[in-house]
Amino acid sequence: MTQPPPTDRPTTPEPPGFWDALGAAERAALRAVARPKRYAPRTPLCYQGDDSEHIVVIESGWTKVTSTSEDGRDVVLAVRGPGDLVCESAVLGRRERSATVVALTPLRALVVPASRFTGFLDAHPGMWRLVSGTFVRRLDDADRRLQAHVSAHGARRLAILLTRLADLSARHVPPDADGGVEIGPPLSQEELGSWMDASRETVARALGTLRAEGLVRTGRRKITVVDPEGLRAFARAPERSPADSFTL
Structure with a gap:
């Protein structure tokens, strides 16, 4: 039986990351409530199962997002790079983190406590839509991965x-x-x-x-x-x- 072609091909250019989509005023406001931090390769930024305490904005470098399966294997779910927001879904959903994020390369980032990040979003209501768009794109990524596995x-x-x-x-x-x-x-x-x-x-x-x-x-x-x-x-x-x- 002929397999259906995958629908993985992007029809539009890759959208900018969270940081790249911010204006100058929003960047300044976010830096004011953030702590700059550097991570060495193989250093976790957040752990699966931990309580939500902070979000991270990647300024430079790459990370992998992994989840531990029931049999103890670490499964790679995604990669995130410069400008991306990570460790955020649990903060906004007020639940335990569903994945671990680990630096793949030397990383420079902004770490923002959860309460300060939600305060930043409340002070800049347009940013809520930007964060929601990030979630939607990641759901689309998961759908593409599933279709690739099937087809x-x-x-x-x-x-x-x-x-x-x-x-x-x-x-x-x-x-x-x-x-x-x-x-x-x-x-x-x-x-x-x-x-x-x-x-x-x-x-x-x-x-x-x-x-x-x-x-x-x-x-x-x-x-x-x-x-x-x-x-x-x-x-x-x-x-x-x-x-x-x-x-x-």
Whole structure:
């Protein structure tokens, strides 16, 4: 049976992050109630299950969002980068945090106590809509991930993920002279596998397929999308024959 094509392709450019969408007055007001902080790689910004005490605005660097499954595995749910708001859903929902956020790279951020952040939003009512829009986009991201899991396997599923990451990375670093885009978040093959619900070996084989197609170039924790449009077309192509595809 022919699988339906994934609906992962963005139809509009990546929207700006929370910080980038603020005006000068809002940025000044938020800085006034925030504490600047730096995080080393692998340092948690917040923990799954903790009570809500603060939100974090990333100024520079990348994080991964993970959740611990019932069998104790850490599952990668998303990455967040410069300008993004993290650790916020539990604060606004007044519940325990549903995920852990960990720095992938050296990180510079603004940490805002929960009460001061809600006070900032009350003083700038237009910001509530901005935060709500952030939630909606993240629900859309979750829907795209689910559709990719249903409609694609192996190399195509990885292509869908890398296309999304390339779009996100290009928001912060322009493509190189040949049009290639270096993936910003330095994710390992194991982390990519966790995100796409596959083994590290499946990711390695899928990367081999994409390299052979001339779509990506790889190094240690480094992936460059050499041909972004070609990768997007590969991600949306019908499934290949079982001999040429990798099932999970």
